[in-house]
Amino acid sequence: MAAFTRRRSDGPIYSTLVAVGLAIFGIVAQQMTTLPAFLLDPALATAPTETSIASRAAVLILGFVGFFVAGGIYLAVTDRGWSYVDLRWPTRREWRYVLAGVGGGIAFYILISLIVQVLSLPSAENQVSTYIGNDQTMILVMIAIVFVFNAPAEEFLYRNIVQKRLYDAFSRLQAVGIASVIFGLIHFPVYAALSESLLATAVPVAVVMGGAAIFGFLYAKTDNLLVPIAAHAVFNGVQFGLVYIALEYDLETAEQSTSLLFDTVSLVVAVALPF
Structure with missing residues (x-):
């Protein structure tokens, strides 16, 4: 079991600034x-759902490639x-962490989505949803992207x-918390651009932090990157699968009970898919 030990080769302020810089560098690399x-397809910036599936898939994939590029550059520059x-490859014990992470993530986001509904909290639209719309084929493509590019990157x-x-x-616990806050805050501008209020922006940002904490804890406990990758991929895959089912069976216009299910699924995806 990975011990939660403390190693102090850097001061906390310097280490935090480096971590923030790396996170920002990832976003810059993504833009590039x-x-x-x-x-190649300027309509992606103005009317993404009217573009081809290939164009939408390309922009999403290239965005995650930017994270790989940023991390690779850091490893090269620092001689790591x-x-x-x-x-x-995970051990049997580590696969149990994967299952726990998926189950915990689903429970956490269902709870959050219900709280959002009960309290009628506003929530900003997710940028990924602007590329998907109600296109069921794109949802299936997105499931593949999640496993191959999104979660690993x-x-x-x-x-x-x-x-x-x-x-x-x-x-390690402190590092999980700080990294989760950083991960949430770098999404603030994206959600703010799609939001009409500070509260609507804060809700998904806070939820993203929670999700990052779950995956960060899995990594801290196992020292195996494949564990949070697998949990992340399966979790997001389940989310998109639920959206596909909701659209396939037209749950939005169904009777009240299934309509509530559609609302819950929509809220979970809207606040839980960072990009």
């Missing part, structure tokens, strides 16, 4: 890698090399690079 997609990446940069970098100055 998606630029070719927008140049690819041996710094904690990637191995985000976990690589924000867990194996950002969170692990924080281990140099903080305990």
Whole structure:
């Protein structure tokens, strides 16, 4: 079992600033890698759901490639090399962590979505949903993207690079908390651009922090990047699968009980899919 130890080769302020810089660098790299997609199909910036599935898939994939690029550059510049990446096939015990992470994530987001509904809290639209719309084929494509690009890229940069970098100055639990806050805050501008109020922005940002904490804890406990990757991918895959089912069976216009299910699924996806 990975011990929650403290290693202090850096001061906490310096280590935090480096982690924030890495997170921001990831967003900058993402903007650069998606630029070719927008140049080839400018409509992606104004009416993404009217573009082809290939164009939408390309911009999403290239965005996650940006995270790989940012992390790779950091490993090269700091001479850490690819041996710094904690990637191995999970043990039986680690697969149990994967299942616990998926189950805990689903329970957490269902609870949050119900709280949002009961309190009638506003929530900003997610940027990924602007590329999907009600296109069922795009939802299936997005499930593939989640497994191949989304989960591996985000976990690589924000867990194996950002969170692990924080281990140099903080305990692992502290590093999980700080990395989760950083991960949530870098999404603030994205949600703010799609929101009409500060509260509507704060709700999904807070939920993103919670999700990051779950996956960060899995990584801290196992020192195996494949564990949070697997949990993240399955969790997001379940989310998109539920949306596909809701659209396939037209739950939005069904009777009240199934309509509530559609609202819950929509809220979960709207606040839980960081991009």
